[in-house]
Amino acid sequence: xxLMEVKELTMLFGGITxxxxxxxxxxxxxxxxxxxxxxxxxxxxxxxxxxxxxPTSGEILYEGKSLVNVPPHKxxxxxxxxxxxxxxxxxNLTVMxxxxxxxxxxxxxxxxxxxxxxxxxxxxxxxxxRIAEEAMEYIGISDLRHEIAKSLPYGTQRRVEWAxxxxxxxxxxxxxxxxxxLNRQEKEDLVTLIRRFRNELxxxxxxxxxxxxxxxxxxxxxxxxxxxxxxxxxxPKEVQDDPLVVEAYLGKDDDEEEAV
Amino acid sequence: MENKNNLDLNNGEVAVVHEGTAKRGFFTRxxxxxxxxxxxxxxxxxxxxxxxxxxxxxxLWADNYILQVAWNAMFYMLLAxxxxxxxxxxxxxxxxxxxxxxxxxYTSGILVHTFGxxxxxxxxxxxxxxxxxxxxxxxxxxxxxSDYLAIVTLGFGEIVRTVARNLEITGSASGxxxxxxxxxxxxxxxxxxxxxxxxxxxxxxxxxxxxxVKDSRFGRGLAYVREDEDAARAMGVNVVKFKMWAFIVGTxxxxxxxxxxxxxxxxxxxNSFQFTQxxxxxxxVVLGGMxxxxxxxxxAAFFSIFPEIFRSIGEYRMLFFGIAxxxxxxxxxxxxxxxxxxx
Amino acid sequence: xxxxxxxxxQQTVNGLILGCFYALISLGYTMVYGIVRLLNxxxxxxxxxxxxxxxFVFGALAAITGTGWLSIILAMVAAMFLCGVLGxxxxxxxxxxxxxxxxxxxxxxxxxxSLILQNAMMILTNGEFKxxxxxxxxxxxxxxxxxxxxxxxxxxxxITAVLLISLTWFVSKTIWGKAMRAISMDRPxxxxxxxxxxxxxxxxxxxxxxxxxVAGVMACVYYGNVHYFMGYIMGMKAFTxxxxxxxxxxxxxxxxxxxxxxxxxxxxxxxxxxxxxxFAFGILIIMLIFKPTGLLGKTEVERM
Numbered sequence: 001x002x003l004m005e006v007k008e009l010t011m012l013f014g015g016i017t018x019x020x021x022x023x024x025x026x027x028x029x030x031x032x033x034x035x036x037x038x039x040x041x042x043x044x045x046x047x048x049x050x051x052x053x054x055p056t057s058g059e060i061l062y063e064g065k066s067l068v069n070v071p072p073h074k075x076x077x078x079x080x081x082x083x084x085x086x087x088x089x090x091x092n093l094t095v096m097x098x099x100x101x102x103x104x105x106x107x108x109x110x111x112x113x114x115x116x117x118x119x120x121x122x123x124x125x126x127x128x129x130r131i132a133e134e135a136m137e138y139i140g141i142s143d144l145r146h147e148i149a150k151s152l153p154y155g156t157q158r159r160v161e162w163a164x165x166x167x168x169x170x171x172x173x174x175x176x177x178x179x180x181x182l183n184r185q186e187k188e189d190l191v192t193l194i195r196r197f198r199n200e201l202x203x204x205x206x207x208x209x210x211x212x213x214x215x216x217x218x219x220x221x222x223x224x225x226x227x228x229x230x231x232x233x234x235x236p237k238e239v240q241d242d243p244l245v246v247e248a249y250l251g252k253d254d255d256e257e258e259a260v
Numbered sequence: 261m262e263n264k265n266n267l268d269l270n271n272g273e274v275a276v277v278h279e280g281t282a283k284r285g286f287f288t289r290x291x292x293x294x295x296x297x298x299x300x301x302x303x304x305x306x307x308x309x310x311x312x313x314x315x316x317x318x319x320l321w322a323d324n325y326i327l328q329v330a331w332n333a334m335f336y337m338l339l340a341x342x343x344x345x346x347x348x349x350x351x352x353x354x355x356x357x358x359x360x361x362x363x364x365x366y367t368s369g370i371l372v373h374t375f376g377x378x379x380x381x382x383x384x385x386x387x388x389x390x391x392x393x394x395x396x397x398x399x400x401x402x403x404x405x406s407d408y409l410a411i412v413t414l415g416f417g418e419i420v421r422t423v424a425r426n427l428e429i430t431g432s433a434s435g436x437x438x439x440x441x442x443x444x445x446x447x448x449x450x451x452x453x454x455x456x457x458x459x460x461x462x463x464x465x466x467x468x469x470x471x472x473v474k475d476s477r478f479g480r481g482l483a484y485v486r487e488d489e490d491a492a493r494a495m496g497v498n499v500v501k502f503k504m505w506a507f508i509v510g511t512x513x514x515x516x517x518x519x520x521x522x523x524x525x526x527x528x529x530x531n532s533f534q535f536t537q538x539x540x541x542x543x544x545v546v547l548g549g550m551x552x553x554x555x556x557x558x559x560a561a562f563f564s565i566f567p568e569i570f571r572s573i574g575e576y577r578m579l580f581f582g583i584a585x586x587x588x589x590x591x592x593x594x595x596x597x598x599x600x601x602x603x
Numbered sequence: 604x605x606x607x608x609x610x611x612x613q614q615t616v617n618g619l620i621l622g623c624f625y626a627l628i629s630l631g632y633t634m635v636y637g638i639v640r641l642l643n644x645x646x647x648x649x650x651x652x653x654x655x656x657x658x659f660v661f662g663a664l665a666a667i668t669g670t671g672w673l674s675i676i677l678a679m680v681a682a683m684f685l686c687g688v689l690g691x692x693x694x695x696x697x698x699x700x701x702x703x704x705x706x707x708x709x710x711x712x713x714x715x716x717s718l719i720l721q722n723a724m725m726i727l728t729n730g731e732f733k734x735x736x737x738x739x740x741x742x743x744x745x746x747x748x749x750x751x752x753x754x755x756x757x758x759x760x761x762i763t764a765v766l767l768i769s770l771t772w773f774v775s776k777t778i779w780g781k782a783m784r785a786i787s788m789d790r791p792x793x794x795x796x797x798x799x800x801x802x803x804x805x806x807x808x809x810x811x812x813x814x815x816x817v818a819g820v821m822a823c824v825y826y827g828n829v830h831y832f833m834g835y836i837m838g839m840k841a842f843t844x845x846x847x848x849x850x851x852x853x854x855x856x857x858x859x860x861x862x863x864x865x866x867x868x869x870x871x872x873x874x875x876x877x878x879x880x881x882f883a884f885g886i887l888i889i890m891l892i893f894k895p896t897g898l899l900g901k902t903e904v905e906r907m
Contacts, residue, residue, distance in 0.1 A: 050494065052490070052493075052494075071493075071498075072493040072494055073493050073495075073496045073497055073498045073499070076493075076494065076495060076496035077496055081494070081495075082494050084490075084491065084494070088488050088490060088491035088494075089488075089491070090483065090484055090487035090488055090491065090492075091487055091488070092487060093483055093484075093487060097480060097483070100480060101480065101484050101491075101492070101495040101497075102495060104477065104480075104481060104484075104495050104496045104497055105495065105496030107477055108477075109476065109477050109478070110477070110478055110505070111473075111478050111505050111508075111509060113476075114472055114473055114476030114477065114478045114479065115469055115472055115473065117472050117476075121476065124477070125475075125476070125477070128477065164495070168495070168496070347707075351707070353707060353710060400888055400891045400892040400895075401891060403895075404891060404895045406706075407636075407640075407642050407850070408846070408891060408895070410642055410710070411642070411839075411842055411843065411846060411887070412887065412888060412891065414839060415839070415843065415883075415884030415887055415888065416884070416888075418836075418839070418880050418881070418884055419880075419881050419884050419885070422877070422878065422880050422881045423881065425877070426877050426878065535835065539714055542711075542714075543711065543714070546707065546708075546711050550707075575722070575725060575726055575730075576722075576726065578718055578721075578722040579718070579719060579722035579723055579726065581718060582715045582716065582717070582718030582719035582721075582722060583715070583719055584715075585711065585712070585714070585715030585718065586697050586712050586715040586716060586719070589701060589704075589708050589709075589711050589712040589715065590697070590700045590701060590712070
């Protein structure tokens, strides 16, 4: 059974159909990409998967249970973590504190134990710090732990966001246009990193992206949407050769690359 | 290096900085030199020890008037520390913090005065009533945009005052007076220096509580909410629940401060909870740097002592105060003592 | 003495007049909030300043044009203009530098401006009540049984109606009004589209302040006295009215103002006048629980 199944997903904004009866699956341990030209409904789909939007109709199953009408924080509790298209760090906090936020969903202590500073609370704090250190180490940003997030260059902020995501030890990692704004070198690092997330950390990775080059490189399965509906699905090779995809997407790819 | 860091940190305020660059220079330089001094750990310890020694020895030399002012400063610190949880840590706007200490003051005052309770036994009730009040105010407003909380807290402040003025049990417009002062180890707390030390101790407890909250999963969650609600949600923070609990903790702290206040004054009346009180508390937190505990305490001390020092300029003082406030916001919007981190 | 029908009629008239005050003031709140997302704390004090400007101008004119309606109307026009300019200046020097700063800084600045206006006026007037001695008979009017609807009340209702209609026309038909609505939807885009955002924000403050000043002079005429602290509670309730109507919505502010006035008059009749301040905020809280967007407010589509 697939880790996540999207069935007949439909999302309307006023009279505009952003996503139209979309169906696809994300297999466990796979790297799956959802691609499409700008305005194809990628972000709307993504926000439905993460609970930020409530779909108009349709069903999203994760490990056989629905994600529809589940608030974002509960979705995170179930082992799904997302990143943001334009990097949303906690700007005035340090890198360390940002990465510690990843541990939020896997820790429990609340007001009472914070005020009393119980031994179990201190143990949990130590554990959170250890996991955060580990995540920073893994991404290679340990030296920056005391820097203020907003003072970092964009590419580095992205890395902080990845560290924050893996600190939550997710089963499913959802990346929203992870390559946007990165240079060639950073994109190559990203591809390596995504593979390592899957191979070493055992995460299933689902990304939306319009940078075709990178997606072809990293994804094992690609779902292509245009105007909210699926027009192709398959391996990078299959998708690349699909005439519909060429028409809807690849023809415009050059312009878009430049726009980025 | 130091300088470069500043530039980076000010990135977010670039748009603001432009207009005031020339005038900011001097002001900023003074404050930054204070920072670099305070950055060294041993300097920090020296300053802390001197301040503590000063605070503890005030009753040895001060007359009753000064002691009263000092006590009042401690009281303001309690309120500001409570308000700081809501405003500084979580970034919510609370325009009616005075109502929270009114709730504590009346709860304790009525139980002691009318029902003859022992003051210390009223404290658990004060905590419970504070929690209920927080849920009543926060419940409808916290789910909505932040401005609604501002107006609801403001409205609640007026409601509490009007209710207190109109009910028999709260002593109507004249309030309660002649409340019996509590005992501690068999000694009745009648002298101002006793109250001063008691309040210093309470401030200490509140500071410990604030720091514990700040360095906990709960406190970090509040900071995440303050910085970016969507990102916080994505990391698994139940935003409404965290805001609610920040509101509850802040309100209970305010209520406890109010309960002790009413015992020192031995009286309470609706006029103790004017909007001016609420705005002073909020301003102490904001000017103190939103979340920075020592900054908030300094802000509170300033706001309680300031009117006393400037008594001589009489009616002009609030005017100057308003002007100062606007200038500070324009030229240093992150507060006089902003939250900053260094290695 | 009074039949229930007469009481209802009397309170409806009282409520409508009160509603006119709330509506005129809450428009300033709602327009400013819509355009810069600021709870303009100083707006209630603009109303107070308007009342004082009216008072002083009226005093100066009394010798020339008498103490009747002519002077009142002239005072009103002067107050509108001067408060409009005051609102514009406050916006220009206190708020504009902070438009891109955290929202809390802007709110604190507004509190600061409110303190400045209140205390400056307190010093100027020695904190005294000033009495507005016009020669219009406050009791003359049309009698219906025991209830009299005075000329003053009718004129105030008329002035309010004219202003509300003109404002609606301005916002929906003129190029400035359209720019205003556009800015409230998306400020950065408007800047890109070549709309002079700062000018439009300035115009918004001018109009909002001028309307509050009208309410201020109306208060002089209706209540007969002015005081430096009169703006605080009035401002708060007017903001409540704006929230009830749906903050950011101009028809909402009008409706919310009138409704709050009527409800408050009714509530005062039932509960007694000492509870009247609680009443407004009680309604606000009930409103927020059941219809948080206000009567005419739209749900904001959150964009990620």
